[in-house]
Amino acid sequence: MQIQIGIRPEHREETIRLYAMALERKFQKILGSPEVVIGLMKAGLNLACAISTVTEENELVGISGFQMGEESLTKIPFSNFTK
Numbered sequence: 001m002q003i004q005i006g007i008r009p010e011h012r013e014e015t016i017r018l019y020a021m022a023l024e025r026k027f028q029k030i031l032g033s034p035e036v037v038i039g040l041m042k043a044g045l046n047l048a049c050a051i052s053t054v055t056e057e058n059e060l061v062g063i064s065g066f067q068m069g070e071e072s073l074t075k076i077p078f079s080n081f082t083k
Contacts (some may be wrong), residue, residue, distance in 0.1 A: 001061070002054050007047040011060040015050070016041040018063055019073075044076035 007015050019036045027037045050073050053062040065073025
């Protein structure tokens with residue numbers, strides 16, 4: 001396994017799936033459906049503000065987002081939640 005700063009571009013979709021799964025109960029109370037969560041994540045995911053774990057076969061197995069200054073794993077404008 002390899003732990004690295006950032007998320008590889010080829011793991012973008014898997015990152016969105018893992019993030020949505022991890023916070024599914026919290027998001028569904030506010031947004032209603034996993035599809036809405038995935039749409040928001042696609043629009044606001046910052047691959048640079050994360051630590052990821054990847055297997056030797058290039059399989060993404062874990063992510064952890066962080067905030068640094070004004071940047072974070074997700075940057076979703078509040079207006080997107082009210083559409």
